[in-house]
Amino acid sequence: MTTCEFSPQPENYRDTEEFRLLEIGSLECDRTTSADRDHCLIHSSDHNTNKQEILSEALSNGETLYGARADRLDLRQIGADQSTEPIDLRCAHIGTLDIRDTTVERPLLLDGATIDTILATETTFNARVSMASATIQQGVDFESAIFRESAYFADVVFFGEARFANMTARNEFVASHAQIDTNIDLNGASFEALAAFQHTTFGGWSDFTEVDFQKARFDEATFHDIAQFEESSFADAVFNRAEFGGAVFRDSSFTTGKFHEASFNGWSRFDNVSVEESMSFVSAEFSNTLVFEDSGINGGLIFTSARFDGDPSFRFDGAKLMGKTTLDGISFTQGTFTGAICNEIYYQKKSLPRSSELQNKHRLIDFTDANIKDGELTCQDQGEIYYDLTDATIGSVSFATENGKNPFKNLSVYRTEFDFFDFSRYRSYLSPNWNLHTISDQAPIEQKQNNSELETTYLKAKNGAEDAGDNRSASQFFLKELRYRRRDYLTRAKTASPQKSAVLWARAGFNFFYDITSGYGERPASVVISAGTTILLFSAAFFLMFTMVGRSPPYADQGPSQLSYLVFSMESFVQFVLPTDGHIESLYIRGFASLEGFIGAFFIGLFVFTLTRSVHR
Structure with missing residues (x-):
């Protein structure tokens, strides 16, 4: 009988802490075996x-x-x-x-x-x-x-x-x-x-x-x-510096989740996830699209310095982001928040990426149908970010700009609701034209041109400004609203039937008349200018009429004839019935003067209305 020759060698063991603590010598077998065998039955590889x-x-x-x-x-x-x-x-x-x-x-x-x-x-x-x-x-x-x-x-x-x-x-x-x-x-x-x-x-x-x-x-x-990881639940999850060929967390729930410096090389699906406290993707990299559609984020969502290379880069369509969503310093091509509810969206440029390709890339965040209640969005010069706010609702959002840049050149405002948005902070950018919808030609999105929809856009802007107590902005948006209504009339008249076209042309004419005479009731100065123009035109008409009927100018013995016609026109403008003195016996002249009196009464009433409205605003 001999002793089993089994003796474990150090190379048989992995370099782990547990095996480093083992005493290799203690593992030697002291069992006996027959003389013709090197190993006992326990260590023998023979079938038995x-x-x-x-x-x-x-x-x-x-x-x-x-x-x-x-x-x-x-x-x-x-x-x-x-x-x-x-x-x-x-x-x-x-x-x-x-x-x-x-x-x-x-x-x-x-x-x-x-x-x-x-x-x-x-x-x-x-x-x-x-x-x-x-x-x-x-x-x-x-x-x-x-x-x-x-x-x-x-x-x-x-x-x-x-x-x-x-x-x-x-x-x-x-x-x-x-x-x-x-x-x-x-x-x-x-x-x-x-x-x-x-x-x-x-x-x-x-x-x-x-x-x-x-x-x-x-x-x-x-x-x-x-x-x-579909339909899974995480009380406390950490995936820092993890690398994913593809990641599916659809319908999962998180109390907290950390994906700092993680790499997502395929699609990353977080559709319909719920986050109770926070989820962070600080310095994470996404080589394909990140999807957060229909998710409910009650806590914070952080993407500080994250990088997105997909197209679109990220999609939060239909998500409810009730906490603070931070997009500080991220780089991306396009992102969508279609139909999302965003309590606080913060996108601020911490530092531009070193890559010149990223610096010059025009990037788009699509907030179509989104509801952004609060936050700050960046409008920067290089590597510009554009925001599609079509059918979105914008609350107390502010815009961070550089070098006096007009932030509205980075916004596609179209049928957008404004829920107590503070237009007064941006009057210097909006005046004198007060254009909300005109986005930069460099933007990766087409300019919206439908006049009827633009009328609706400025109607909603006016309502939002009124709700926020900004009467000056509301007045300007009201003017834009009615001018786009006139453009819509003219556009539709070109393709309508002759009868319908005549009605549309008439509406456009009345619209234009209200605009030039009173600024749609918003500009008392326009009423004064229109009234003065009317008086001058009627004085010229009176000159022609008096000459045609062979009458001498009114008040001819009291001053220049030109001044007499002007005074007569002013008298006609402010009264309906003229005095029956001898110098106005012509029925036609008295009828024409009464017409001016009617128009004058209209202008006086219009002036009172516009002045009252202006003071109220």
């Missing part, structure tokens, strides 16, 4: 029909089986033992390890082991499980397993599929620095404590659908394929 029985007996006796070898090992009976001694199979080489449908009461140590397949479906582990630095050649199946104590899968290499569907981890679950070459299935799993996947590499599809995380740590994890 009694191997299961031999290993089971040794494990039942609490022996450590470092480096044991077996084609198949069934632990279902052994694991149920009430012994407190661990099932110690560290550095073992096992074909199939079967622990299905049982309750394992003893700690299970498989650190450094090489195993083809582990079958552990519906197994309950009441003690610690450790597989640090193990190698799985074909696959593991822990479906519906329950880990009541800590489970360590750190540094494990999975060459085959890893199934943990519907698994429950009641204590910490550590799989950091693991390498998963194919797919991993954690569908329906529950992590009631720490779930640590830091520095783990996921080579295939990663299915974390409907997983419940309390404390998820995926720092510097790498997902070469799609990371599927």
